[in-house]
Amino acid sequence: DLDNSNPAISMNLQxxxxxxxxxxxxxxxxxxxxxxxxxxxxxxxAALGVKLIKSQTGGSPSQQFYRGHNDDILCMAVDPExxxxxxxxxxxxxxxxxxxxxxxxxxxxxxxxxxxxxxxRGVTSLAFSPDGTQLISVGQDNKNTHKLWTxxxxxxxxxxxxxxxxxxxxxxxxxQWLQGNHKSQCAxxxxxxxSINFWQIE
Numbered sequence: 127d128l129d130n131s132n133p134a135i136s137m138n139l140q141x142x143x144x145x146x147x148x149x150x151x152x153x154x155x156x157x158x159x160x161x162x163x164x165x166x167x168x169x170x171x172a173a174l175g176v177k178l179i180k181s182q183t184g185g186s187p188s189q190q191f192y193r194g195h196n197d198d199i200l201c202m203a204v205d206p207e208x209x210x211x212x213x214x215x216x217x218x219x220x221x222x223x224x225x226x227x228x229x230x231x232x233x234x235x236x237x238x239x240x241x242x243x244x245x246x247r248g249v250t251s252l253a254f255s256p257d258g259t260q261l262i263s264v265g266q267d268n269k270n271t272h273k274l275w276t277x278x279x280x281x282x283x284x285x286x287x288x289x290x291x292x293x294x295x296x297x298x299x300x301x302q303w304l305q306g307n308h309k310s311q312c313a314x315x316x317x318x319x320x321s322i323n324f325w326q327i328e
Contacts, residue, residue, distance in 0.1 A: 177232065271292050291325070
């Protein structure tokens with residue numbers, strides 16, 4: 127007879143081998159390996175955000191995981207203080223063709239905020255502003271929609287989209303904030319295969 131009861135054992139994720147550094151579709155971007163504020167590296171592995179915890183006593187290292195994504199992480203960014211991590215994913219089967227962004231704490235991999243379905247097809251690039259209060263994201267749609275997110279709750283516990291703009295159809299590989307007076311100068315630059323765009327916030 128079949129026994130449908132649950133087994134008297136359970137499994138916990140202890141170690142992830144590997145690191146997501148690229149794909150055959152050229153959707154992965156650079157800058158997806160960072161150091162957290164405690165000096166431990168964070169990086170994506172498929173749908174997981176991984177924090178590698180180095181042993182202080184010479185023993186074996188361990189890992190912590192952010193599990194808020196349900197499909198592959200395409201990009202990652204860390205704020206200037208290296209406390210907050212932003213990760214963007216490709217559209218999953220359950221998201222109706224839209225990618226999402228998660229903000230999580232690098233200290234304990236705890237989710238702080240999630241922007242569900244914010245970009246068509248996926249999120250290809252993320253970058254925090256120099257003061258750590260804003261985040262730029264680039265979508266994988268035909269017009270490479272750029273969205274500006276602002277921390278309105280403090281500690282990235284509440285986020286609001288404060289600006290949006292479309293770009294050309296050239297594949298975007300990076301986005302980067304520029305230093306200076308953003309009201310009179312270019313605040314952002316993004317570019318990729320065939321173009322580079324300079325952005326001013328209005």
